[in-house]
Amino acid sequence: MQVRTDADLGIVIRDRRKQLGLDQGTLASRVGVSRQWIVEVEKGKPRAEVGLILRVLRVLDMELNARVAGSWSPEAISPPGIIDIDAVIDRAREDRGES
Amino acid sequence: MQVRTDADLGIVIRDRRKQLGLDQGTLASRVGVSRQWIVEVEKGKPRAEVGLILRVLRVLDMELNARVAGSWSPEAISPPGIIDIDAVIDRAREDRGES
DNA sequence: CGCTCATGTCACCGTTCGACGACAGCCTAT
C-alpha cells in the first residue's frame, strides 16, 4: 500500500496487526513500546519516532520501499512475473548509443 | 530501495537530495525544518518524527510503499527498469530444478 | 445479569526533540 501520510501508516499497521490476529498489547510488548503508543500510532501520530515505526513494521513482517514517484522500482531485483523483453532490448540499445 | 533501518532512510534521502542537486539548506527550508535536522536524519537519526520524514520524501518527489515481506507488489505489471538478467536466469534454473 | 477482554483516554514525569544561532573544517574558484 501507498504510504503518503502518517494516517496511512496507522491504517497499514492496524490492518496488518488484525490480519495477524494480534491485539495492541501483545504487539506493543513484542515491539518494545507501550500499548498507548500503539493506540496513538494507529490513529496516525505524526510525531512518532521513525525507529519505532520501523521496528513495528519488522515485527509485523512488512517491508518498506522508497522510490522516485511515478517510477517503477529502479533498482529492484527483477521480480518474477511477466517480463517485457522488448523493453529490455530497447533499453540495452539505448545504453549502447544505438537507435 | 528497501528501507529496513533508519540508516537506510538517511541514505535514500541523501542520495535523492544530491540527485536533485539540492543542498541541505534549501531542502530544509522547503520541507520546513532546520538544516541541522537534515544533517542528523541523513546520518540515520532513529528518533526523527515520521511526519517530517514523510514531508521530506514528498518534497523529494518520492513514494513509500508498505507490503507484507516476501510478496511482490500485487499490482505491478512487468515494470520497465534495470533488470538483473543473471538473477532471472538463476531463478529460471531453480524453477527447472537445475543447479 | 455479571465477567472478561480489547480498546481509548487521562495525568504525571524524566528524557529528548527540533529550532535557533554561531563556529570550524573543506573544497573550489577567483
Place this chain on the structure above:
DNA sequence: ATAGGCTGTCGTCGAACGGTGACATGAGCG
C-alpha cells in the same frame, strides 16, 4: 591567499515524546 559555499558540530530552550498506572467504555459470552 582570500572569499564563498556546503557541511558537521556545539550550546540553549520550550515543547512534546514515550512509559507507567489507572479508569471508562463497549463487545462477546455463560
